Structures are given as structure tokens and as C-alpha cells.
Amino acid sequence: EVQLVESGGGLVQPGGSLRLSCAASGFTFSSYWMHWVRQAPGKGLVWVSRINSDGSSTSYADSVKGRFTISRDNAKNTLYLQMNSLRAEDTAVYYCARALTFYYMDVWGKGTTVTVSS
């Protein structure tokens, strides 16, 4: 079964850091681009970042550029999102998603919740 499982969320103070992980199983992880998408409480989906299959190319939404870093370990079948200088507006459920093509996400995890608050 194709599966993505996020972890690493939690409560963090403004200015703090967190690293999210997304464990992939049931498919050849190293063949796929991956995305992070977030959803603030009661709000819509917002794209955060993407990485290509070998990790050599990344891109970010303007709102997180310079603060967040996406990476992957294909040997461990795991996607990461390092989040630094966190702000209250980063509070959200963070989903990882497999990209069947660059622009089409066909498998989503259940999400992990990040709360930025003092």
C-alpha cells in the first residue's frame, strides 16, 4: 500500500525551529518529486515547497523562502522540512504529498500539526 506518514509537529515558540519528516512506503520513493502543503486552522490549502526526485532542485513559496528547507534521504525513503524562525502564521497542518508529475499530487499523508505560540 502506498503510504506517506508525517511526524515531527508540535508546539514551538515564535522564533523557534522544528523539523518535519515524511516517511514513504509502498512505492519507489526515489523516483518521485515531493511537495509540502499546509493548511492553517479553518483555512485553505497553501503550497509550501517542492523537491525533485534526487534532491538537486528545490523551490519555495515566498512566505517561507529563507526560513524553511526541504530535503530528502532516498536511502531512508524520507522527506524532510526544516522550519526555522517560526512565526504564528506558520501554525497549520503540514501535509506531504507525492507528485505524479511536477504539478499533480496523487498521494497525500494525513498531516502533522505545527503550532507556533508563546
Add this chain to the structure above:
Amino acid sequence: NFMLTQPHSVSESPGKTVTISCTRSSGSIASNYVQWYQQRPGSSPTTVIYEDNQRPSGVPDRFSGSIDSSSNSASLTISGLKTEDEADYYCQSYDSSSLVFGGGTKLTVL
């Protein structure tokens, strides 16, 4: 970057047909594929339409997608509405390096 604008909410009765629009603010809607995602309360999004009008396996043919260059918009049409279709629906497209989501439309089937 461009924006995708959706109606905040729509409602319709079971058995009827509803159409949700998604209007692109700049650039041609036809220049980049549009996807549609369904998100039921408390669940992760799932794809109902990709590449403008393609249905993933398992999605019933009651769901269809189209684009209209004259209005620079994409549409998701759901026919034979069922109560289980009640959910939030998001359109999504992209540019050279990023993805863009619409704000989402809450579909109520009453």
C-alpha cells in the same frame, strides 16, 4: 504569480448537478493544467480531477472537469449529487516553479 479564485460556497440538492468555478487572475487558464482536490472534514485532500479533465481511477464519472478560455476559468461539475459529495473542493494549477491553490469552495448537499 497568479491567483485562482473560487466561490466561497455552493449548495444543491441530492440528485442535482453543481458546477464550481475557478478563475485565473492573469495568464491563460489553458497554459497550465488544472487539478481539483476534494477534502472531507477531518481528512486529507484527494484528487478528483487532474490535467483539466482526467479522472483518477476510482473517481466516479459523476465528476468532470473543463476549462473555458473565454472566461479564463476552470470548472468542476458534479452530477447526480450525493450527500457523500459534501466537502471542500480546491482547484490547483502552477507556474514554472510553484503550485497555486484556489481558496476552496465548500459544497453543501442539502
